[in-house]
Amino acid sequence: MSQLDTKTRILDAGEHLFARDGFHNTSLRAITSLAKVNLAAVNYHFGSKEALLQTLIERRLLPLNQLRKEQIDAVLAAAAATGAAPSARALLRAFIEPTLAFRSAGPGAQDFISLVGRSMSEPDETVRNCFIGLVLPNFRLFFESLQLALPQLPTAVLMARVQFTIGAMSHVMCTSHKPIINDPSAPKPLDDTALIEQLLQFVTSGLEAPQ
Amino acid sequence: MSQLDTKTRILDAGEHLFARDGFHNTSLRAITSLAKVNLAAVNYHFGSKEALLQTLIERRLLPLNQLRKEQIDAVLAAAAATGAAPSARALLRAFIEPTLAFRSAGPGAQDFISLVGRSMSEPDETVRNCFIGLVLPNFRLFFESLQLALPQLPTAVLMARVQFTIGAMSHVMCTSHKPIINDPSAPKPLDDTALIEQLLQFVTSGLEAPQ
């Protein structure tokens, strides 16, 4: 209940506020106040606001990356066993499902995923670099596996299509709970499981489309 | 060369910096310094930083919205003339092409499009509301037209797929010039025209996918 608890409370509060208001629009005072912790605690435990962000991202992203890697590797291994190329759909599932399903890990995880989703198009180098650096090896593996699944596509075309996929996915990650069109007449949106299946269907069709 | 020029210079500088660094990470001093204008000019001409953002968004978005509306209406009219339902592809083109092609309108337009792309997932209510309010009627028209094109899809499913489409599109809008994977070995990315065609092909396949 001593320092570890303080650190965790700061991480949780930061995660929540960074996700809700953005990095630059969140003050250390807001974080420490929500965490019920002294203002100086952030700099004492993490060194700086930026280092807090880094720690906070790593805490969730490293396990998530490993999970995604395991899933992709499993798909590749299964394909190699049969001698066939891996299917695009299976690879997409291996990459997307752990990410979106991760939100069910708790309310903090939900916040985190929307923070990650937004970081994809973050203008600020502070946030973007911190994030891209951690996720790049994962992306590379994903991309190279897809090249095996869709060898007929030129690299530049596949790269564009993966960019679209990432876009659709990250948009879901940060806006799935606030739909753009929000009428009283609108039907209730899909639940998480159905949304994942729909996204998979959408991006699989897009990736596999004839050129 | 008097007030109009000052106002325009502020708008241009704000557009550039908001797009590059984000709204909250851009100071009025940075804007007025780039615009070679006195600091107080922003508050004098626009009232506040937030009102500057609003003005700046409206300047480009109102014409763009009208263009998109014209294109969609044209597709609907052509379909009505033949008695057939409009095609999803034609509607997607009517919505997407003017938006992405708008970037060629000049260097400022390029900045603006990436600002708009990011606003889709903006956490801050200031930016998000300012933007969503202007673009909502356009989205509604787009969505309702797609319902005509794809009547077999349940509304909730179509809504999810439109969300994916918006995600892919806005991600292209703000990151097409900084690809995630940027190796020396990577091939040179597609040019603007090819990118638009690829995006169209991708989202058309996704939207029309069997359920």
Added chain:
DNA sequence: AGCGTTTTCAAACAGATGTTTTAATCGTCT
């Protein structure tokens, strides 16, 4: 209990932020 380390706390720091104020300047009419 007593000592050394780690953690907490209140206060202050220097700098940046959006906004306002007051006076000077410009442009345009009569």
Added chain:
DNA sequence: AGACGATTAAAACATCTGTTTGAAAACGCT
């Protein structure tokens, strides 16, 4: 030329920012 409204300019405003300081408190250990 003179006068009035619109625009610019420099300076100051209060507030908020991340960070640092130095002392107090809590902790673990023998």
